[in-house]
Amino acid sequence: MTKPNDTIRVLIPLKVRKKNGRPKILPPANYLPSEDQTQDPHVLRAIGRAWGWRRRMDAGEFATIQELAEAVGLAERHVSRQLRLAYLAPEVLKRLTCGRAASAVSLYDLCFLAGEAWGEQVERAF
Template identity: 90%
Template sequence: MTKPDDTIRILIPLKVRKKNGRPKILPPANYRPSEDQTQDPHILRAIGRAWGWRRRMEAGEFATIQELAEAVGLTERHVSRQLQLAYLAPEVLKRMTCIREASAVSLYDLCFLAGETWQEQPERAFN
């Protein structure tokens, strides 16, 4: 039996915030993921979805982003932003999907990275 003096207390500095109505645990601000961590599944899913949307638009299934957004049940702004993931540099896509290298930027920032030149994208995405 342990005495009250023998109790070990572990403090993990996490914050709980609501995102989309669900609680989400946020790590401390100075947290850096380990080197062996794989790619975030949300990023991989978003890239796959963006490529699917791009193919459907190129096939003529939808003429505008607004039509696509209505068909998939999302806002036009969200679809427009995430559709940009289909235009990332081949080097970035290869490192994220095949090598599963973790991105140094969030999914939100990654969407805007497609506006950069293909030479600048890998440096900004992984450094």
């Protein structure tokens, strides 16, 4: 048990800066992320969005990509391209989301990679 006069003080050297109008916590300058933190949040967000759109289209909420694009307020071309992420190979999705493997290609390239055979996707993505 601790006594009322016992105090533990923990100091964590962090800086708070605004980025895109939102506060962002910056780590110390000598901080190196561990290997388990290699996920790109933009890729994860795009994959999640693509799967959500795919589910909505499969449920019959939208008949065409154009209707979906109008509903979410984005360009049809953008929605069409990002929707392809829902059709990536299961191994690629697993490594991007659960395995924490960093992709060797950009998000833009991942969108076009979905049209290839699953075996080729794994080779080209990593």
